[in-house]
Amino acid sequence: MAERMRAMEFRAVGEPLSSVERPLPSPGPGELLLKVSACAVCRTDLHIVDGDIVGPRPVVPGHEVVGRVIAVGGDVTGFAVGNRVGVPWLGGTCRTCPYCMSGAENLCDFPTFTGFSRDGGFATHMVADARYCFAIPDAYDDHQAAPLLCAGLIGFRSYRMAGDAPRLGLYGFGAAAHILAQIAVGDGRQVFAFTRPGDSAGQDFARRLGCAWAGASGETPPELLDAAIIFAPVGALVPEALRRVRKGGRVVCAGIHMSDIPGFPYADLWEERQIMSVANLTRADGIAFMDAVARRPVKVSTTPFPLDQVNEALAAVRAGTIEGAAVLVP
Ligand SMILES: [Zn+2]
Numbered sequence: 442m443a444e445r446m447r448a449m450e451f452r453a454v455g456e457p458l459s460s461v462e463r464p465l466p467s468p469g470p471g472e473l474l475l476k477v478s479a480c481a482v483c484r485t486d487l488h489i490v491d492g493d494i495v496g497p498r499p500v501v502p503g504h505e506v507v508g509r510v511i512a513v514g515g516d517v518t519g520f521a522v523g524n525r526v527g528v529p530w531l532g533g534t535c536r537t538c539p540y541c542m543s544g545a546e547n548l549c550d551f552p553t554f555t556g557f558s559r560d561g562g563f564a565t566h567m568v569a570d571a572r573y574c575f576a577i578p579d580a581y582d583d584h585q586a587a588p589l590l591c592a593g594l595i596g597f598r599s600y601r602m603a604g605d606a607p608r609l610g611l612y613g614f615g616a617a618a619h620i621l622a623q624i625a626v627g628d629g630r631q632v633f634a635f636t637r638p639g640d641s642a643g644q645d646f647a648r649r650l651g652c653a654w655a656g657a658s659g660e661t662p663p664e665l666l667d668a669a670i671i672f673a674p675v676g677a678l679v680p681e682a683l684r685r686v687r688k689g690g691r692v693v694c695a696g697i698h699m700s701d702i703p704g705f706p707y708a709d710l711w712e713e714r715q716i717m718s719v720a721n722l723t724r725a726d727g728i729a730f731m732d733a734v735a736r737r738p739v740k741v742s743t744t745p746f747p748l749d750q751v752n753e754a755l756a757a758v759r760a761g762t763i764e765g766a767a768v769l770v771p
């Protein structure tokens with residue numbers, strides 16, 4: 442076992458992540474020490490490095506981690522040395538607050554988040570609480586599996602929150618939408634993909650994945666939508682999407698941060714239209730999602746970056762130039 446590890450550390454807004462070497466940590470009770478094999482880059486990582494959401498620093502970002510267990514702490518059940526595991530954004534919960542007690546651990550009052558309030562997977566190794574890790578379906582290699590851990594999983598929670606929506610709109614066609622579109626199409630839904638204006642490559646990508654229609658975010662789709670999910674961090678898309686949903690339709694905001702939502706006429710919300718947000722994940726979401734993508738595999742598009750090119754990977758996610766997900770490979 443290597444004695445030391447390397448991690449890409451976030452110290453201050455405006456500074457690139459910097460490579461640091463550290464002694465290899467020992468897993469505490471209930472924890473796993475993982476050798477990271479892939480970690481996808483999420484838009485939330487941009488919100489962290491931009492200071493849109495603020496946690497302790499320095500911290501090693503990365504919450505879509507696939508790794509192999511190389512050591513286990515005491516009292517670990519369910520995983521053993523050699524297992525492949527996935528580490529998601531939800532890194533721990535208090536297990537005693539009203540939310541934890543009622544099956545809404547995604548809203549825990551005292552949560553721990555991977556790569557935000559504890560060190561994550563932009564590293565060669567990391568430690569994770571075994572109780573919040575997932576087994577990953579064999580159909581996916583390590584690179585393909587990484588984006589499942591947040592893009593896939595949060596997309597899936599948003600999809601379930603959108604309800605029974607035969608005509609589903611997706612605003613922002615990045616890592617999350619490209620996975621969710623395949624699941625929704627597989628469920629027999631019509632998917633309408635909205636990209637940034639002028640992103641014809643993104644629109645072609647959406648059509649190739651089975652979307653019934655793809656266009657720019659300001660365009661009128663050919664049919665009224667039953668629900669829309671907004672993955673782009675753009676508040677102006679909320680009233681935009683609201684105008685595209687039918688009476689009783691729902692707009693689901695899937696991101697952790699958004700620019701301010703501009704004012705809009707009450708008439709656009711009238712007739713029982715709804716706006717809601719989706720926060721984090723529960724372990725039950727993760728298990729249901731992994732089961733869904735095991736039974737009906739999706740094609741995950743990835744662009745690999747070496748770990749030391751983390752800043753380039755973040756820039757690519759920001760620019761939206763990647764088809765699917767950026768994945769760091771140590
Ligand atoms: Zn994420």
Ligand SMILES: [Zn+2]
Pocket residue numbers: 534535536537538539540541542546548549550551552
């Ligand atoms: Zn709690």
